[in-house]
Amino acid sequence: MKLKGVVNVKIITQNRKARHEYLIEETYEAGIQLKGSEIKSVRAGKVNLNDAYVDIIDGELFVVGMHISHYHASSHFNHPETRDRKLLMHKREIIRLQARKEREGYTIIPLKMYFKAALVKVEIAVAKGKKLYDKRQSIKQEEQKRRLRKLGLR
Numbered sequence: 001m002k003l004k005g006v007v008n009v010k011i012i013t014q015n016r017k018a019r020h021e022y023l024i025e026e027t028y029e030a031g032i033q034l035k036g037s038e039i040k041s042v043r044a045g046k047v048n049l050n051d052a053y054v055d056i057i058d059g060e061l062f063v064v065g066m067h068i069s070h071y072h073a074s075s076h077f078n079h080p081e082t083r084d085r086k087l088l089m090h091k092r093e094i095i096r097l098q099a100r101k102e103r104e105g106y107t108i109i110p111l112k113m114y115f116k117a118a119l120v121k122v123e124i125a126v127a128k129g130k131k132l133y134d135k136r137q138s139i140k141q142e143e144q145k146r147r148l149r150k151l152g153l154r
Contacts (some may be wrong), residue, residue, distance in 0.1 A: 015049040022127035030087035054108035061087035
């Protein structure tokens, strides 16, 4: 028997470098508009978010630089691998994102792509780029946490 309100979430891909390169401030969930062959490639896990970012063009959100490989079984009707793909969000959320992005040093990046029930969703974040010393400090903190966990287990 299925429980009401419980949604099955399956992660397709994650942008692992994002948490190292950026300081994440806020996250949002957005739908994504895909073509048929793209959705088949996504189901096969042929997606890369590493160089992707989110841009706001004419009041609409687009993921730029996301790579979805060609579907291996399709023939003539393949999609371009790196095209701008539209994200689906409410207008007031887009306006809020645009206001945050216009601040100095802020950008919007995709963190992960996942299936929520039968729909593909993208988790995006308002983030600020880390400087080199911030990255070093983050690495030191992670190592310190790791050591404390290791000592606590003994």
